Amino acid sequence: MQVKRFFAPDMRQAMKFVRDELGADAVIMGNRKVAGGIELTACLDYPTTPSAAAAPAQPSPALTSELQKTQSRIAQARAELLLRSAEEKAANRQMTDKRIEPVLPSEPVNFAQALKQRLAEPVAAPAADSQSMAQVKAELSGLRELLEVQLGSMAWNRVSQQSPLQARLCKRLLQMGLPAEMARTLLSRVAREKDPRKAWRMVLAHLAHAVKTPLKEPLQEPGLIALVGPAGMGKTTTLAKLAARYVLQYGAHSLALVSLDSYRIGAQEQLRTLGRILGVPVTAADPSQPLQHVLRQYADKRTVLIDTAGMPKSAPGLREQLTALESLRGKVRNYLVLGATSQAAVMQTAWQNYQSCGLNGLILSRVDEAATLGEALSLAITRKLPVAYVADGPRIPEDISVPTAAQLVSRAVHLQLPDEPAEETLQGMFAGLDKGEGWPQAV
Known part of the structure; x- marks a missing residue:
């Protein structure tokens, strides 16, 4: 022994x-x-x-x-x-x-000592x-x-x-960056299928059905559009792409740009330079003044794009910014800008920080730099956020597009990791199976 x-x-x-x-x-x-x-x-x-x-x-x-x-x-x-x-x-x-039982002492008692x-x-x-x-x-x-x-x-x-087929499909879904819970849900839809190719196509079809995209491009609908999200996600660059895309479709006379970013050095100057190039008016909003006062001067504009500052949750300016956007609830459409290179925990934290202002959709930036796309798709599915735009490069306005669900899933398959997940990851995923949860089986 x-x-x-x-x-x-x-x-x-x-x-x-x-x-x-x-x-x-x-x-x-x-x-x-x-x-x-x-x-x-x-x-x-x-x-x-x-x-x-x-x-x-x-x-x-x-x-x-x-x-x-x-x-x-x-x-x-x-x-x-x-x-x-x-x-x-x-x-x-x-x-x-x-x-609580009453006691009648027969002799003097030191109550302090007894207590x-x-x-x-x-x-x-x-x-x-x-x-x-x-x-x-x-x-x-x-x-x-x-x-x-x-x-x-x-x-x-x-x-x-x-179930070797289910095990192989599970590994492929994890290689795409999808979480274990979503992988198990997708595999439960194809538990009866025995053909590997057909089962994989069905899994991708179910995933594409779960991903939502807007019926119309946001720029086609007039109104206020605000880009929100953490710092470093590419909000200002994305706004520049959207502004150039709008000018090419509708002209510069009906567009205006507003910046709420008074915290980052050079952010407002960057927008002013873009405005001069496109021939679009640009206004830097004062955080101490109501946002409605700034927007009144652009009442005749068809579309106003609003750039915001990315700040941590503990920053006082973030609360002021969210309050300003909440005051326009119903009038402004807020889109959460997230880099596809971000970790799943960072994406979830960003959604929690900005959900109070009311989010109308998701814009994925830096898709060309991402190793996987499953984390971003998982957030879009679980939080029911339509993926409005995909930005995959530095060029303005070429590197931004309106995706379809099939294109997003195809991109996620193309970006899947070459290496299979570690045994510890798979064992942790299946740890609850002997406690009554069960694995989907063909009936």
Whole structure:
């Protein structure tokens, strides 16, 4: 029997070390938190041979037995917690009953001293109990993490063997940058399909159906158009492309530009230079004045494009800017400008910061620099934002276009990552399958 100890910063990394060193048949004998991470003790009943290492991963009886033991430990710990909680409640009720019971002392009593003694009695026990409960919770958290890692590994191995087509499609969707939840939803639509090519086409068709684009180009409808979003997403460059595109279609006489960006050096001068080139009037709005006063001078214009400043959520100017746009709700159409190179968390944070002003759509910039497009499509789908424009280069106004859903999906497929997702990512995606969630199967 081989017995080894493994040290790692977290449980997933430790499990990876165990699998790499001892194989999938290794049994976890114990785990505990140490300084700097996790210590795992694992054993193997027989040495790993090359033929066994090459064999496909199978859920071993030893691993199943260990999981059952872990589950029984969790159940036992939960029962102890419930019992301790019931005892504490009973003790508290008993103390409450004693406190409200009238007592007639037969001799003088030092009430101050008696009160101190009474208050000191129930304090020691809860302190010990809280420390014990914290220790139990920490052990349960470690056992739960270990159990999730092992269940995820078993579930992914089972899916790979029983539904290889679903597993291959899942990898391709993750390579496109789509999140695991959306990938599972799309695959559930094609669970009955057996032909790989047809199944892939159906998955892409469902994805394209979920992506929304506007029925009409925003510039075709007159009114106020504001570009909002974090700093560095290309709002001013996108506004310049839209202004040039508008002038080519409708002329410069019916267009005006307004800048709310009084924070970034050179932002207003950049718009003034663009206005001189296009022959379009440009106004820099004073943050202290209502935006309606600035827009009155352009009441005769068909379209007014408004540039805003990108600021962090904690900046006071962002609140003033959003308040100004909220005062025009119903009169202005706000479009969130996001770089396709941004992380999914950055996109979600931007949506949360600007949703209060009312968003009419999404403009994707820097698509030519993006490694994947799935993160942006996921935000557009989950937040129900139509993708109004796609900017994919520095040229004005050539590098901006109105996309269709099919074009966006095709671009996402073209940009998918060449490497397959890591095993840890796939195992984390399938960790909930043995807890009743299930994987879509053909009926």
